[in-house]
Amino acid sequence: MAGEPVTDPLAQFAADMRRLRAECVWKREQTHESLRRYLVEESWETLEAIDSGDPEHLREELGDLLLQIGFHAVIAEERGEFTFDEVVQGIVDKLRRRNPHVFGSATATDAASVNELWESVKAMEKERTSVFDGLPAGLPALLVADKVLDRAERAGTPVAVPSADDAADVGDRLLALVAEARSAGVDPEHALRDAVRRALSG
Numbered sequence: 001m002a003g004e005p006v007t008d009p010l011a012q013f014a015a016d017m018r019r020l021r022a023e024c025v026w027k028r029e030q031t032h033e034s035l036r037r038y039l040v041e042e043s044w045e046t047l048e049a050i051d052s053g054d055p056e057h058l059r060e061e062l063g064d065l066l067l068q069i070g071f072h073a074v075i076a077e078e079r080g081e082f083t084f085d086e087v088v089q090g091i092v093d094k095l096r097r098r099n100p101h102v103f104g105s106a107t108a109t110d111a112a113s114v115n116e117l118w119e120s121v122k123a124m125e126k127e128r129t130s131v132f133d134g135l136p137a138g139l140p141a142l143l144v145a146d147k148v149l150d151r152a153e154r155a156g157t158p159v160a161v162p163s164a165d166d167a168a169d170v171g172d173r174l175l176a177l178v179a180e181a182r183s184a185g186v187d188p189e190h191a192l193r194d195a196v197r198r199a200l201s202g
Contacts, residue, residue, distance in 0.1 A: 014073075017071065035075075039068045042067075048061075070084065097125070098122060099117075100117065116154070132148065140189070145188075164180065
């Protein structure tokens with residue numbers, strides 16, 4: 001009943017999504033494919049909220065992003081593919097597998113070793129044969145470059161990247177700048193977004 005306190009917000013959210021699919025004409029007509037654009041839009045709006053530094057804005061956008069996840073989960077439920085609960089249980093299981101220093105007997109003494117542990121467990125699960133395996137086709141090129149350089153370095157086969165001054169073309173210079181950012185501990189995507197924002201405000 002409206003106005004009653006919610007003791008389990010996640011369960012209430014799942015129940016409301018199921019009801020909306022049953023009783024709202026527009027929501028009932030949606031599919032995984034028709035919702036793709038909204039998932040992308042909400043992801044970018046969440047990134048903007050992070051950049052804004054406004055916690056209330058971020059809270060709202062995280063909720064909007066969660067709405068998209070719930071929407072897809074309930075559609076899958078209706079199709080008999082998997083359930084909302086299986087989505088939640090899946091990430092719980094993954095967190096426990098990939099954090100054996102917390103939920104198991106492994107040891108990790110700093111952030112770098114935690115990351116190494118996560119990636120090693122992930123690599124075994126995914127059975128990757130290439131540094132490109134598992135990279136979404138639509139991932140922005142700057143993020144692809146960052147991830148490929150990172151994976152190659154972890155695999156012990158770092159990519160030989162010329163300096164930006166020695167690079168032959170624009171693509172090589174961009175790759176060199178991504179490598180330079182990684183060496184400096186800078187997120188190249190975030191750095192470029194900040195630079196664009198400064199240029200527009202200046």
